[in-house]
Amino acid sequence: MDAIDPIAVARTLLIYLHVLAIAVAAAAVAFGDFAIFARPRIDMAMLQRASRFASVALGVLWVTGLTVILMDIGFDVDLLAGKPKLMAKLTVVVVLTINSIGLHWLAFPRFVEPQVDPLRAATMPVVFGAISAASWVYAAFVGVAKPLAGFLGYSGFMGLFAAVLLSAIGLAVSTVRPHLARRMIQVPIDSGVAAAC
Numbered sequence: 001m002d003a004i005d006p007i008a009v010a011r012t013l014l015i016y017l018h019v020l021a022i023a024v025a026a027a028a029v030a031f032g033d034f035a036i037f038a039r040p041r042i043d044m045a046m047l048q049r050a051s052r053f054a055s056v057a058l059g060v061l062w063v064t065g066l067t068v069i070l071m072d073i074g075f076d077v078d079l080l081a082g083k084p085k086l087m088a089k090l091t092v093v094v095v096l097t098i099n100s101i102g103l104h105w106l107a108f109p110r111f112v113e114p115q116v117d118p119l120r121a122a123t124m125p126v127v128f129g130a131i132s133a134a135s136w137v138y139a140a141f142v143g144v145a146k147p148l149a150g151f152l153g154y155s156g157f158m159g160l161f162a163a164v165l166l167s168a169i170g171l172a173v174s175t176v177r178p179h180l181a182r183r184m185i186q187v188p189i190d191s192g193v194a195a196a197c
Contacts, residue, residue, distance in 0.1 A: 011071055018064040022140070025057035029136065042111045042183050051104050058100060065093070085149035088157035089142040096135035103128040111184065118181040123173065126180055130172035134164045 028050045035046035069086060073079040080087060107125035115121035138161050145152075152160070 007071065011068060014064045014068050014071075018061060018068070021057045021060040021064065025054050025061065025136065028054035028057060029132070036111075036183070037179065044108075044111060047108065047111070051108065055100065055104070058097060062093070062097070065089075083149075084152070084154035084157060085142060085145060087154050088161070089139060091158065092135055092139045092142060092161060096132065096139060099128055099131045099135060103132060115181075115184045118184040119177065121184055122177045122181040126172045126177045127169055129176070130168040131165060133172075134161075134168035138164050 032047055032050035032054065035043040035050060069080075069090075073083075080090075103125070107128045110121050110125060142157060145157075148156075
């Protein structure tokens with residue numbers, strides 16, 4: 001019987017936690033969308049809870065992902081330059097994280113007050129939402145795209161990401177924004193949410 005490699009076991013557990021955090025994040029995003037679109041009015045209490053779960057999941061993803069990366073490169077950060085897939089995934093996750101901050105601090109507070117020009121007011125949340133959805137899906141794609149790393153390289157991954165982002169934003173502005181604008185005309189049922197949601 002082979003001896004157990006504690007580093008391999010730790011890496012496996014970290015990857016397992018990483019996958020669980022992805023599942024939690026996906027569920028939180030689904031509940032957030034449900035809070036915005038599935039009820040007669042935006043449910044800010046549910047949206048706030050969903051955003052907290054998504055934020056915690058994103059934090060766990062950062063911790064587990066960075067730990068696995070550091071283990072894989074032997075804590076030699078200079079090796080990252082030779083790993084285009086890894087650099088692409090880190091870039092996408094940075095975009096996702098910055099976008100999440102904007103979504104929670106700038107977009108969600110717009111749902112609390114009735115809007116004079118709801119179509120215009122809906123634009124920012126819809127753009128942030130599109131970037132979020134595209135980034136989550138693309139980060140998952142990059143995570144499993146090892147066979148394409150040599151072909152695409154960092155610039156190829158990022159060019160494809162830009163195309164995905166632009167497509168998602170265009171689709172969201174043309175199809176989702178009118179639905180969200182109709183919901184932003186009235187004050188939400190549960191508007192007890194601070195700007196720091």
